[in-house]
Amino acid sequence: MSKLKMPASLSDPIINENAKIVLKRRYQRKDTEGVTYETTKELFWRVAAAIAEEEDKYKESSFKSTKLAREFYELMTSYRFLPNSPTLMNAGTDIGQLAACFVLPIEDDIEGIFDAVKHAAMIHKSGGGTGFSFSRLRAKDSVVGSTGGVASGPLSFLKIFNCATEQIKQGGTRRGANMGILRVDHPDIMDFIKAKERDGELNNFNLSIGLTEAFMKAVEKKADFDLIAPNSGEKVGSLNARDVFNILVQKAWESGDPGIVFLDRINRDNPTPKLGDMESTNPCGEQPLLPYEACNLGSINLGKCFAKGKNGHDSEVDWDELKRIVHLAVRFLDNVIDASQYPLPQITETVEMNRKIGLGVMGWADLLYQLKIPYNSQSAVDMGERVMKFVQDEARSASKTLATERGHFPTYVESIFGEANLGPYRNATTTTIAPTGTLSIIAGCSSGVxxxxxxxxxxxxxxxxxxxxxxxxxxxxxxxxxxxxxxxxxxxxxxxxxxxxxxxxxxxxxxxxxxxxIEPIWHLKMQAAFQKHTDNAVSKTxxxxxxxxxxxxxxxxxxxxxxxxxxxxxxxxxxxxxxxxxxxxxx
Ligand code: ADP
Structure with missing residues (x-):
């Protein structure tokens, strides 16, 4: 619990009916008998105080923690900004794990695989979601050196992860969420594409195929592409790219899975390529990360950034307000990194090296409604790009301010920013657009973009x-x-x-x-407009x-x-x- 006392003059938050149910079931603290003892006011103060308190460590800070706690409280209870669910659930508690997104490596040996199962269980218990690449696992039926037997392949291990997840309910309410990715050039790719063809199978996983530039070019040319054994790096077969793409589409049409991620593009934007490749994203796809990396997210409610036309002027986006919120939110999210306790020492180490944060937006459709701009129009796409460019520019500027007060992220010099002399920044990434599944219920706004x-x-x-x-x-x-x-x-x-x-x-x-x-093309144009100015990725269905x-x-x-x-x-x-x-x- 924070040593910052709740001010007597703090006003009670106004909670909508749906949020009351969600907050009570998942977020407000309960005693061992399951009786809720925390009010919603205490909840938001617990979070505001725990995150603001980190400020005191930084002598150069432009804020006092008491004042900052109040500002964070106002920011959250006016629903202008909310941090991701684990921060709301765990800040200022003994659990103290505040990030929503994790990526874990799976090594190609039994010990490595079961380490990852255990680590995922620890993360799920604390409210985080995990992403894995299964691409390093050798293909089904390939030889296992130590026993002379044959390997069972990525898919059979995927089932173990799924089963383990099933057993670990998060705080009694939140089931774990996972992303499973397989590179398209893995020999078991066809089985993986079909893995969720039966309804209800692998329920705790979203699956995505990791598509490469080489594969996409082959689809375009209707050419074959090579399948590569991950353990030897040798070519073990080939498939027609167009056929594979068609089956992928067929399965997605049937059940929604698998989705796709463009691996080369993700790595093109890797801010720290010297630390390794990003092989997976978190469960909903918006946050590519290095192995053992975590990231905390937060979302600004754009519906609250509308300036009603004054003195005959047109109504428009309230840019000043948006700027104010972005700067406070970046400070909040950077403090979350310090306040969070991670379930594994390797994760703490990676997180502290790169200090990634993911500030995003929600309430985009609500803002468009107020601006009277139809979502399915070029003006909406243009406005989306303008808004996200503004958020990104301001988030980076806030990250620069933090770097002067607190120092840049430790791997800055070897990062793409350091090499191009662009920084110094406090954070290797600043922006991510999350789905805001529960945050949007709490804020009573439209979700994400x-x-x-x-x-x-x-x-x-x-x-x-x-x-x-x-x-x-x-x-x-x-x-x-x-x-x-x-x-x-x-x-x-x-x-x-x-x-x-x-x-x-x-x-x-x-x-x-x-x-x-809305025609599908508008969904994509909008996603692309936001992606253009987002460091990480955009969650979009x-x-x-x-x-x-x-x-x-x-x-x-x-x-x-x-x-x-x-x-x-x-x-x-x-x-x-x-x-x-x-x-x-x-x-
Ligand atoms: P929220 O609104 O609850 O903060 P989002 O819907 O924005 O969460 O999802 C953001 C990320 O949080 C997901 O991509 C995933 O990493 C994690 N997450 C969401 N739901 C779950 C869940 N049930 N279990 C574990 N992690 C989750």
Whole structure:
């Protein structure tokens, strides 16, 4: 617990109904009997105080921890910024593990494999998600030197990781999440692509295929590409790239898995190439990391950065406010690194060398609604690029300020920034766009840079709870247009979209679009616009209606490559029996 006392004048946070459920079940502290003893005010103060307290270590700091704790408290309880879930859960507690994202190496021997299983279990217990590359494991049926037997291959070990995850519930509520990646040139690639073809299999894993430039060029030319044995580096076969890509698309169409990541592109942006390659991302794909590296994330709610037109001026983004939030948020996230206790000494070491943080955004669709810009328009894409460039530039400038107060990240000199004489920075990366699955519920905003799933919908959370949500900006706009009625709202809750409701004003129907109304190409253009100014990656799922075709998915995967994205996942409505979001009708 922090030594900073909660000020008597601190105001109570206003918590929306859905957030009340989520916070109570997952975030507020409970005693050994499971009785919640922490109020939401105490929760946010616990986090604010624990993170602000780190400031006292730095004599050159421009902030006093007491003042900073208050600012952090205001930042979080006004829902302008929230740190990732493990920080909200564990800051100022004995667990003290505050990062959401980890990548662990899997070595090609039994000891290495089971070390990774154990390490993943430790991370899951503390609320983090893990990513692994299975690419170093020798192929199924290759020889095992020590016994003369044959290897069982990446997929059989993947099942062990999945099973172990199943058994470790996080704090009784959060099941572990994993990413499993296999390079496309691994000999077992076809089995891996098909690994989740049966619904419910490998439930605790997202799978992505690590695509290389060489492979993508071969797809373009309909050429063959080589399969390489990871243990010997020798060519052991070849496949037609176009055939592999087609099967990959087919499987993604069937079940949403596998997604794709562009490995060479991820490594092109590796800020510390001398420390090794990045072979995997965290579970949702937004954070590529080195083996044994962790990263903490935080998200700014862009919906709160809207300046209503004053004195006849047009409404626009509140750039001054956004700048203020970015600078505070970067300080917050850098302090989180110091406040966090990592489950393994190797992780502490890697994290402290590079000091990566991932500041991102949520509430993007909410901001567009307020700006009256349709998500599926070039103006929205241009605005996305402008906003993220601003966030990135300010985040780097904040990281520079921290470097002058606290010193640069230890590997700065050998990093790409040091070599190009660009720094010094405090952090090897500053920006990442997370999915904000639970943060957006707490903040009551649209998630990440996603369009709204539906203007009104039913959300299944934490296994079986159902929450009904209606977008508040939409409700206000309908009222302003004089079109509000209880019947209308009920009707919308059933289908989610107003696209075909011709009796509603045209402007409402063009501005208040939902993911189902938006052509896939706009999802990708938006992802690419944000990726352009994001150090790490952008979590983006292209949500598709159930009648989307394989060609649609082919085009999405291909365009993601052409547009410079680092990866992408798709989800076709109804392609899994249990899905996170659904409208009233599909429920
Ligand atoms: P949140 O909103 O809870 O902070 P996000 O939906 O933004 O989380 O996910 C960010 C990252 O947090 C994921 O990519 C993953 O690394 C981790 N994560 C999310 N959900 C889980 C989970 N159930 N178990 C473990 N890690 C998770």
């Amino acid at each position: 996603e369009p709204l799933f539906a203007l009104s919908f039913v959300r299944n959370v934490m296994d079986n709870d159902k929450l009904v949500e209606t977008n508040s900006f939409f409700e206000t706009a309908v009222k302003d247009a004089g079109a509000y009625s209880a019947n209308l709202m009920e009707e919308i809750a059933k289908i989610g979209t107003i696209k075909k409701m011709e009796h509603l004003p045209e402007e409402l129907r063009t501005v208040f679009v939902t993911s189902m109304d 292209v949500n598709l209606p159930s009648n989307a075709t394989k060609e649609d998915i082919w085009n999405i995967y291909w365009k993601a490559y052409e547009y410079g994205c680092k990866g992408v996942t798709v989800y076709r409505d109804g392609s899994k029996t249990s899905q996170v979001l659904c409208t009233g009708e599909s429920d």
